[in-house]
Amino acid sequence: MTRVVSLFLPTWSTDRLRRKLGDAAPPPEVPLVLIGRDARRRVVSAVNGAALGTGLRVGMAATKAQALVSGLVTMDADLKADAEALERLALWAMQRYAPIVAADHPDGIVLDTTGADHLLGGEEAMLSQIVQRFGASGIYACAAIADTWGAAHALARTSAAPISIVPSGSSAAALEQLPITALRLSADTAESLRILGFTTIGQLDMTPRAPLTLRFGPELGRRLDQAYGRIAEPIDPVRTSDLIEVRRAFAEPIGASETIARYIGKLVEQLCALLETKGLGVRRLDLLLHRVDNRIEAVRVGTALAVRDVRRLTRLLCDKIGTIDPGFGIELMTLVATIAEPLGMKQTISSLIEEPEADVSALIDTLTNRVGETRIYRVASVASDVPERSVKRVPALSPDIAETWPFDWPRPTRLLKFPERIETVALLPDHPPASFTWRGIRHRIKRADGPERVFGEWWHRDAEMSAVRDYFIVEDEAGERFWVYRAGDGEDADTGSHHWFMHGLFG
Numbered sequence: 001m002t003r004v005v006s007l008f009l010p011t012w013s014t015d016r017l018r019r020k021l022g023d024a025a026p027p028p029e030v031p032l033v034l035i036g037r038d039a040r041r042r043v044v045s046a047v048n049g050a051a052l053g054t055g056l057r058v059g060m061a062a063t064k065a066q067a068l069v070s071g072l073v074t075m076d077a078d079l080k081a082d083a084e085a086l087e088r089l090a091l092w093a094m095q096r097y098a099p100i101v102a103a104d105h106p107d108g109i110v111l112d113t114t115g116a117d118h119l120l121g122g123e124e125a126m127l128s129q130i131v132q133r134f135g136a137s138g139i140y141a142c143a144a145i146a147d148t149w150g151a152a153h154a155l156a157r158t159s160a161a162p163i164s165i166v167p168s169g170s171s172a173a174a175l176e177q178l179p180i181t182a183l184r185l186s187a188d189t190a191e192s193l194r195i196l197g198f199t200t201i202g203q204l205d206m207t208p209r210a211p212l213t214l215r216f217g218p219e220l221g222r223r224l225d226q227a228y229g230r231i232a233e234p235i236d237p238v239r240t241s242d243l244i245e246v247r248r249a250f251a252e253p254i255g256a257s258e259t260i261a262r263y264i265g266k267l268v269e270q271l272c273a274l275l276e277t278k279g280l281g282v283r284r285l286d287l288l289l290h291r292v293d294n295r296i297e298a299v300r301v302g303t304a305l306a307v308r309d310v311r312r313l314t315r316l317l318c319d320k321i322g323t324i325d326p327g328f329g330i331e332l333m334t335l336v337a338t339i340a341e342p343l344g345m346k347q348t349i350s351s352l353i354e355e356p357e358a359d360v361s362a363l364i365d366t367l368t369n370r371v372g373e374t375r376i377y378r379v380a381s382v383a384s385d386v387p388e389r390s391v392k393r394v395p396a397l398s399p400d401i402a403e404t405w406p407f408d409w410p411r412p413t414r415l416l417k418f419p420e421r422i423e424t425v426a427l428l429p430d431h432p433p434a435s436f437t438w439r440g441i442r443h444r445i446k447r448a449d450g451p452e453r454v455f456g457e458w459w460h461r462d463a464e465m466s467a468v469r470d471y472f473i474v475e476d477e478a479g480e481r482f483w484v485y486r487a488g489d490g491e492d493a494d495t496g497s498h499h500w501f502m503h504g505l506f507g
Contacts, residue, residue: 001168002295003117004235005098006152007109007130008142009086013046013077015139016085026073034077035062045077049140082106089139090238095338097130099286099298102235108156110149112235115323116300119372127163147171149235150227154182154201172228176202183223189216201227232294244278245336246270253292253329260289260330261318267335268314281306281343287317289324290332297324302373303365304397306341312362316369364396385454387415387503409452410473412483412504419501422484426500429490432472436484438502443476454485468495473506481506 009015014032018025026032029050036045042062054069066072086103093109094101097120100112113126120126127143134141144156144164151171155164158178166174178201181190193216198204204212205224212220226233239245246267254260264287275282283306287299301316368376377393380401384390394401424433432448450472456464471485483504488496 001114001147002112003114003123003145003147003168004149004152005111005113005127005130005143005145006104006149006156007093007111007134008144008153008156009107009109009134009139010142011046011048011052011140012086012107013082014048016082017075018048019138030071030073031056031069032073032075033062033065035074036077036079045079079106087238091240093130094238095284097126099288099300099336099338100235100237100296102238104153108153110153110235112296112298113145114298115320116298119300119302119369119374121372121374123165124163125374127165131162146174148227148229149233150184150223151175151229153184154178154227158182175205175227176200180204183227185220185223189220192216234294234296237288237296243336243338244271244274244280244340245334246274247332247334249332250330253326253331255326255329257321260321260324260326260333263333264317264321264335265310265314267333268317269310271335271337272308272310272313275308275337275340275343278340279342280337280340281308282313282337282340284337284339285313285317286336286338287320288334288336289326289330290334291327292329292331293327295327297326297330299324300338301365301369302339303361304368304395305361306343307361307365308343312365316365319366319369361397368396384457386457387411387454388419389457391415409471410506412506415504416502419485419503422500422502424484424500426486428498430470432474433484433500436474436500436502438482443474443478443480443482445474446477447475449473451486453489466492466494471503 013034017034028048031051031054032048033044033051033056034046035042037043044056044058044060044062044065047056047058051069051072056065056069062074066074083105086105086109090101090103090109093111098111098113098116102110104110117123117126120129123145127145131141131143142156142159142162144152144159144166146152146155146166147168148171151166151174155166155174155178180193180198180201183201183204193204201224204220205228209221222231225231248263248267254263271282282303284300284302289297291297299317299320301313301320307313364376376396378396378398379391380394382390382392420438422436422438424436426433430451432450433445435442435444437443451470454469454471456467458465468489469485469487470489471483473481474484475481482502483506484500484502486496486498486500488498490498
């Protein structure tokens with residue numbers, strides 16, 4: 001089942017302008033509007049969040065907006081710059097999230113994420129990551145995923161939540177109560193339908209089609225059918241002249257897996273030849289298969305390092321053939337190097353001098369494309385005394401980090417994701433627990449070492465200004481060793497709650 005993500009950027013024009021101005025931009029809490037022209041009238045063409053809160057709306061006369069809000073900041077709108085920046089943003093999203101992405105002018109982006117969400121931890125994790133990443137860049141976004149572009153577009157623009165997920169096969173039910181203004185109709189058509197008494201998409205869909213078509217033309221029926229998935233609505237992927245791609249058209253549509261695999265090999269060989277002339281290697285590769293029914297099947301694979309190996313890339317793509325639905329046949333195949341990096345020459349080391357290093361990049365590439373890039377990683381150290389902040393996940397083949405963990409005190413082999421509360425019997429302020437109960441099991445302590453005092457990091461948050469933890473390594477009568485700590489110094493209540501927690505296990 002096709003899955004489509006619609007990103008709605010309600011304040012795109014003002015967000016783009018603020019990013020462009022940088023430090024010279026007005027503060028976010030100051031109402032800001034962009035002024036454009038409607039024939040001879042000067043009208044509000046875009047507003048930021050603060051301006052929306054004051055009641056200003058797009059289409060309002062500029063003089064009226066200035067009269068209503070004192071201290072209103074006005075700037076000239078630049079629709080061309082908005083459109084060009086949206087295309088660049090769509091290209092950025094294509095390189096990171098899905099092989100089929102396009103700008104949904106004037107204030108959105110659409111992504112076909114079929115089969116790509118598992119690489120980012122699932123649909124919810126993917127949407128959360130997109131919204132958070134846009135927000136960190138100063139762009140407010142709402143995201144919705146559904147079976148069709150029309151359904152996702154409508155939900156993203158009407159839902160109060162920043163993230164909306166419609167389960168597969170439930171798009172029709174989700175559309176029933178949405179307003180007709182979410183159906184991508186012209187403003188005149190939507191207003192005429194409202195006058196006739198239509199308020200929801202479900203009401204329109206239950207109305208006989210012939211009278212509606214006679215009065216409003218075929219556009220209304222086409223939008224309804226696209227939203228409900230009755231007719232295809234292909235997404236034309238964003239492209240730039242910088243992208244390296246090769247394609248193969250077929251006089252007769254193909255559909256057999258063996259045939260698809262054979263032409264994948266030929267396309268990879270052509271693409272690698274182009275990459276070699278430019279001194280590049282590929283990091284992300286997209287295969288687009290255009291079906292005769294106007295749908296596009298997409299396959300995305302990635303590599304941990306830049307490569308130009310025909311056999312490896314062919315194998316990675318052919319492993320995904322089982323996910324391709326050729327339908328009634330494929331008439332065009334396009335292979336795109338979505339992300340390419342410089343690839344220098346590598347000297348082959350003679351085995352007579354020294355043993356070559358084992359190359360596990362091919363194995364990592366295979367596993368990553370099967371289970372997702374978030375599940376194949378290494379653990380690296382971070383310069384922090386707080387244990388849960390002293391580690392981070394890094395890509396499997398990322399360069400080594402100079403930071404190392406302190407060796408003054410041993411660290412557990414397993415650190416719990418979150419410290420767990422334990423009940424203890426201990427003598428304050430400096431003694432380890434004599435016994436503790438964790439997950440319903442009581443442990444009597446035979447040996448203990450500590451305390452190791454860890455101070456809070458006040459630069460992260462004010463609450464850690466005086467916070468401390470006293471860590472102990474304890475061993476029970478069964479020989480099991482644990483890493484426990486007391487929140488606080490055992491005397492001053494401002495340093496912590498003085499509760500005990502389990503944080504790690506040895507061995």
